[in-house]
Amino acid sequence: MVQAANPARTVILTVDDDPTVSRAVARDLRRHYGESYRVVRAESGEAALDALRELKLRGDLVAVLVADYRMPRMNGIEFLEQALDVYPGARRVLLTAYADTNAAIDAINVVDLDHYLLKPWDPPEEKLYPVLDDLLQTWQATDYRRVAITKVVGHRWSARSSGVREFLARNEVPYRWYSSDEPEGRRLLSAAGQDGLRLPLVVTPDGTALVEPEDRDLAARVGLATTPAASCYDLVIIGGGPAGLGAAVYGASEGLRTVLVERTATGGQAGQSSRIENYLGFPDGVSGAQLTDRARRQAAKFGAEILTARAVTGLEAHGAARVVRFSDGSAVTAHSVILATGVSYRRLDAPGVAELTGCGVFYGSALTEAAACHGHDVYIVGGANSAGQAAIYLARGAKSVTILVRGPSVTKSMSHYLVQQIRDTPAISVRTNTVVEAAHGRHQLEKLTLRDMATGNAELVDAQWMFVFIGAAPLTDWLEGTVLRDSRGFILTGPDLTADGRPPAGWELDRPPYHLETNVPGVFVAGDARAESAKRVASAVGEGAMAVMLAHRYLEQS
Structure with a gap:
């Protein structure tokens, strides 16, 4: 249970014009937060604004605003926009129907929306409370002041501007977009001493101006981890798609000191999917971003370290140690490695x-x-x-x-x-x-x-x-000369290495390679980069877990 800084005077306000829904939201909130927060409900945007003004006059704190999108006279976005003037530091949640998700996404730029929830939110233990817990913790950590946000100034048809937006969105970094043609965009460019010829301009929460930043510099400036905390790990996972995230969850939960290294953003191709409807446990479907966010938080909960915007360029075996080299020349060592590099979309070869x-x-x-x-x-x-x-x-x-x-x-x-x-x-x-x-x-x-x-x-x-x-091309060229691959670049493992009944060249152990093990002992593969893999999210997650089990077996015998 999240504890409020001032339980007697801190409010969670909910507004919905449907009395039945309004009572249901308030009931679920009071059931979980009633001992620490006061839940106030309203049945129109106007009534909710009146309530906020009264709370302001009394000196009460408001931690979270939960507003329904479809309300007559004043919809949820309009209410939240006006509520910002009264309580700019309150966290903001929009309740939407499935058909209104585009409006919710637009609200991120209009009112700095923190989260949107699809109705119905049953069970609240899975769909409502975890979201509110995170927002309440954020509200407390910021001393109840509005969170500073990253600002991006760019041109609608600038490739790098689009790339920066995609990078921030996929890494779930809140940002506000300004066109270089609009007044606020021009003001930001002027303040940074830029004429708009070089875009995008990124202004970080601490006021630092970055012009055409590379992903790694941008990641470091907006608070993403880019540098390993240690020099040696039990398990290094290369790639943050479903297979890599699955391996990170299982590896860290089983006590292995685990680091996951991702060159762009966790989620891989699956993380960019607008809706996955055939993944076990999500009968109504789940977006790739939602699935990625849950997996990333789950891995972090167990203690996995996640590095973003780090390119791996080499893998070496030195005795029992496996050395993973980065593009900047630095390296970490590991007792075992899981390659979960996935695949990238093939480029369309046509003029223009x-x-x-x-x-x-x-x-x-x-x-x-x-x-x-x-x-x-x-x-x-x-x-x-x-x-x-x-x-x-x-x-x-x-x-x-x-x-x-x-x-x-x-x-x-x-x-x-x-x-x-x-x-x-x-x-x-x-x-x-x-x-x-x-x-x-x-x-x-x-x-x-x-x-x-x-x-x-x-x-x-x-x-x-x-x-x-x-179609997909494996991201494995950097493994040339170390790990065996097929003619298309997919990594060979287990039975594929011993098809002729003999171990691969250079194999020195008295056992054959495990099912997901490469020709380098202690180096495993999971997900789409593996030869003859299923190319499905569920199978990739399963292979990530299986690779951890085999890594454990390898470590126990080493």
Whole structure:
């Protein structure tokens, strides 16, 4: 139970125009927080503002505001925006229906929204209380003052501006976006002594101005861990996707001194997914960002160290030690290593695409750009699950979504449930036997040349948005000469190393490699980087846990 600094005078305020929902929210809050906080409820935005003003006059503290989005006369965002003038330090939560998630995302920039919750929130022990606990702890830690936020000034069609926004969003760093064309954006540029020719400008919470920052510098400035706390670990995990996070949770929970090293942001490709509906335990689906956040917090709870924006460039075996080298020349040693580097989307090789990447052309979901697609025609290239999930998500606001597939159908490469959803969504169409032949635009994507592979006919179409999901390439080139890989770069393990009945060259142990073990003893692989892996979130998490079990077995025998 989170304890308030002044229990008798600290308030959690909830507002919902539906009396039944209003009473239910207040009931659940009082049940969990009633001994330490006073729960005040209102049934309209106006009534809630009146209550806040009375509380202000009495000198009461307000820790959290919970507002329903769909209220007549004054919706939840409008209420929270006015409430900021009264209690700027209160944490802000928006209650939304599934169809209103775009509005909730927009509210992050409008009112510095701390969290949005989908209704219903049952069971509150899983969906409501953990969120409120975190917000109350944050409120107390900031001495009840409004949290300073990172500010990003950039251009709508600047590739690096888009990259910075995506980096901050995927690492769950709160930020506010300002266009370089708007007054506040110009004021920030002027204050930093910049003319706007070099973008983006990032102003960190402590007031430091960073111009076109690299990910590692940005990570360090906004409070992400980038430097290992020790020089030696029981377990080093390379890669922070589902497999890496699964390994971090199990490794740390079983007492291994564990560090996870991620080059961009935890979650991997799965973390960019707008909705995963076939993951065990989430019958209503879960976004990749939500799943990643829970896994990251779970790993940290058990004591795993997580490093962000650190590129690993080498792996060496020196006796029983495994040395992991970073791009800056530093290194850590480990008793065991799990490679969970995952895969990256293959680049679309067509004229104009490279020049427009980040300026209308994006690889993966790029959820920070989704709101800007509202009312526009969107093209998605690819026919696997990631493409289908993105299409369903973008179709909520886009004028139309067209999936471009090289093959004759999507049924072989996409899960059945997604195929059915696409067929039932009028805004989505699928064009088979179609490839992108060229992308056109001076400063941003404007048109695409599409070719029908069956007829050979080419067509020029208007397009401002294209999201590409065209297969995966393993991120394993840095392992050349150390770890054995197949012809496509995927890492060989266990039975694949002993297919001819003999151990791999250089293997010195009197046992064959374990199932997920590479040709280097004590170095294991989990997830998509492994040859013949299933390429599914659930299997990656399972392999992460299994790799930890095998690492334990290796350590016990060493």
